[in-house]
Amino acid sequence: MRLIPKLLAATFSALLLVASPSMAQDLQVKQWASACANCHGTNGRAEGTAVSLAGQPADELIKKMAAFKSGERQATIMHQIAKGYTDAQIAAMAAFFAAQK
């Protein structure tokens, strides 16, 4: 029973967190990440043999994108796409995909 006030407090603060100005940020990040869906599936869950981004650890996604961007990692197309995004945008998208289970 004592749990309930704690749960309430926790859910309350979580609600404030998402309901604060970060909600616009949230939609912005969703818009950025949704651009990947055309090849990597809605919310990063891919069809066919395409690479799924959903559930990949954020730091790994960031590393991969950095390697595409620098040219260290060869690709057919991702090196060209990666160069269009800032490091901050990549970090935000990586966190989004990491959170998709």
Next chain:
Amino acid sequence: MKRRQFIHSVGAGAGLTALGLSAGCATVGGSKGKVVVIGGGFSGATAAKYIRMWSEGAIDVTLVEPNPAFVSCPISNLVLGGVKQMADITTSYDNLKGRHGIQMVRDTVVAVDAKKRTVTLAGGSTLAYDRLIVSPGIDFMYDKIPGLNNADAQSKVMHAWKAGPQTATLRKQLEAMPDGGVFAMSVPLGPYRCPPGPYERACQIAGYFKREKPRSKVVLFDANKDVVSKGKLFKKAWADHYNGYIDYRPNHKVIDVDVQTKTLKFDFNDDMKADVLNVIPEMRAGTIARTAGLTTLDNRWCEVDFLTFESVAQKNVHVLGDSIQGAPGMPKSGHMANQHGKTCAAAVVAMMTGQEVPSSPVYANTCYSFVTADEVVHVASVHSYNVEKKTMLTVQGSGGLTPEANKLEGVYAMNWAHNIWADMLS
């Protein structure tokens, strides 16, 4: 008010559910209004699905689409070449209703009343909206080709630039053509839907001839002065694979067609008779965009605010996909239309749920073309919102072309197709 409602919900023992809902919509269980989408193509179906997803069901969405199923223009050139079938490019609309709760109306919108915020359907009934999304694709300017400006002529000479029955009919015409025949197709002046599409089509039909009718050939009449997209890559493919099968003639603008004798007439060049004609007329925004007063540019294309895709002419009315006047470097492509759909969805959800509209949209274009049955070339670009110029600009240093046609990208291209179809319809 939100807090009070929230506490009430928690009191009712629904705390976690309420929290889950709160990420997407401020009101628990209530509707945040109604969106009507005209056209279930790459942009309209995508916008409909993402508005439902991102509002977590708080916004009602009705999608008005006359066709029973979605038929994809991308990959349709492979159907013309006999490498794929109609079933491979056809996807049901059922999941939009079943999984996403979108109300599907199989009809055509014939009028928009922006003051009353209603649309009228060909069937006679009206639908009310809070926000309207107009995504009717393109229509053809047959008035510029007198011989094709009637229904009978249009039933004989295909454009096959909207995939569906036209694609199936053109394929049948090609199958019926005897070996040794000439297939003549025309490319309109830009801007037109899918810049590399005509050149891919020439490859696919030439591939079919090479395999099955080796004395036949493709004559490609281009109103433009050169290949509009991926020029070097297509010309290399024509030289490598289709020597003697493709006759490319730039600066040939079709101004009339004699349907009886299957003859193309040009502004400056001699007439050309062929066995199968494929005339792709110049294009403009879909008819409903014009009748709704949205074609602000030359009465042809719709200008929009690139943060919201709201029309510059009508409040609460958004225009997406091939109907818009694109930003610099932005092609009329299915991929780009899908990105319009999601950017508009984010803005519409923000506006209808009292959030701030995302101010820095970024998205990419990826366009694969099959130069043989399994080898592919691409062009890609990334587009980012420029605050000063209030438009999308390509990000310097991003994007580019395939160095050489290859089979790996043939696999990626089909993955792209399956993922984008799923992204809009699954």
